[in-house]
Amino acid sequence: VERTEIAIVGAGIIGLAHAYAFARRGRKVTVIERSPAANGASVRNFGMIWTIGQPPEMRPLAVESNRLWREILSAAGLWHEAAGCLHLAYSDDEWAVMQEFDETGREYGYRTELLSPEEVGAKAQGVRQDHLRGGLFSPEEVCVDPREVVARLPDFLSREYGVRFDFGRAATACETGCLAGFDWRLEADEIVVCSGDDYETLFPAQFAQAGLTRCRLQMLRARPANGSMRIGPMLCSGLTLLHYKNFQVCTTLSDLRERVERERPAYLRHGVHLLVSQHATGEITIGDSHHYGPIALPFNDVEVENLILAELARFLDWGSWELTQRWQGVYSVFPGGPFFEAEPLPGVRVLTGVGGAGMTLSMGLGERTATRIPAGV
């Protein structure tokens, strides 16, 4: 029987962040991943470390996570761009929310700056100027390529900290001190289950009782004809103000919501808002939509894709470009809070349900768990 100190189930970003936090403390860590390479939510996202999107009560964790991300990305030599993010306003009600947030957000520690249309043009390439009222810039956000990060962090963690990765092993049984699969057993002092939206294999009763569900998102990748064009900051449009909880501190948000309900109900029905991130290759990731429920059907909807592309065309004007990929991502959602954490058995913790903020919060969550399980306990 093999032995380790800390066994982690899942090599998605939550599992990797936990491996980093424990290994840095000198703990012996083994990560068990059922696939030959993780290919869940963590490789399907924008790669946005989107600190601004977190509500005030989550901000300390998000800021700490952002710091740890920068540290591990630099140490591992992984491409990243501390590009910040830019919210674009094309109507008075969107602009009112951004102005209010710029002022009110300061009280909670957000560091934003209002930009005139000219200043937006100077900061970001390819943004439409017609009807542009202004922009809200935040300097904190970091862009990574999620595919690269999830593929390469295991090598870094093995090399630097001796973390052992067992890919192609599904954990089908878990009890205090022991994890097991079809033809293997692993003894461990502590077990952390970071199984994403797999609610069926380990602890199905706990997941069902907590009301965990799923969200399905449609995504696109595109390549600009001008391969050397860099947008600059990550971009989002006014619909995004309705999506992220940080903007709920704004009293002006209700006017915007009422207008969007009246004029653009399809966007709300499909939960479509627009985010754009650009990676080292120059390719751009575009999304997304939000469909909630226990089953994430695999059928991508053309109507939804058209809504996404129409909204994109309202603010991005980068000449000719080519759509290169379409995919869908599924993430785990906990209706009861920002993430789901439980200790179903002594020495066994479960952490999932981080929703659309798993990249942003992962490193902070790993750190949080590791400080709660000190060596020798």
Ligand SMILES: Cc1cc2nc3c(=O)[nH]c(=O)nc-3n(C[C@H](O)[C@H](O)[C@H](O)COP(=O)(O)OP(=O)(O)OC[C@H]3O[C@@H](n4cnc5c(N)ncnc54)[C@H](O)[C@@H]3O)c2cc1C
């Ligand atoms: C389209 C999309 C866009 C997003 N954009 C962003 C963004 O830009 N910024 C942001 O902060 N967040 C974003 N998110 C959210 C973020 O991607 C997720 O919150 C995060 O990736 C969840 O990580 P995870 O490790 O919990 O899950 P996963 O990445 O799904 O990993 C779970 C892993 O556990 C493994 N596993 C499960 N059960 C077992 C078992 N029994 N034995 C062995 N292995 C097992 C699975 O194979 C899987 O690899 C986005 C999500 C999606 C889908």
